[in-house]
Amino acid sequence: MLYAPAPPEELVKIQEQYKNEDAGRAIESLFGSLSVDLKTAGVRNFIVAGGETSGKISVRIDDSSILATSTGSCLGRLSADDLSVVDYNGIPLSGPPPSKEVQFHLALYTDPACGSDVHLHSI
Secondary structure (H helix, E strand, C coil), rough: CCCCCCCCHHHHHHHHHCCHHHHHHHHHHHHHHHHHHHHHHHCCCCCCCCCCCEEEEEEEEECCCCEEEECCCCCHHHHHHHEEEEECCCCCCEECCCCHHHHHHHHHCCCCCEEEEEEEEEE
């Protein structure tokens, strides 16, 4: 899992200090290195996108459900209590209400090769 260890307000200050373009280049460099490491580790399919403050994650549990981050969860402070189990129709099975973006995640799981999804939101 990827997340920013600082709250969004601090990241804004960092971006202001180093200018958005410089911060963006540093982030893209980090994700570029990460993608090489993932490929070296044997991960076959992944998407790398810019974003350093928040986002949502999900993982395929089995042929009928996924585990996904809930509404209002923060990747920097994520705990098991922030995770929802949802069936492939988007119906919550357990945990808190899933993020409204769960439908985006479910669309990805129509591909049997998709085992997990991490997407990030930039500030």
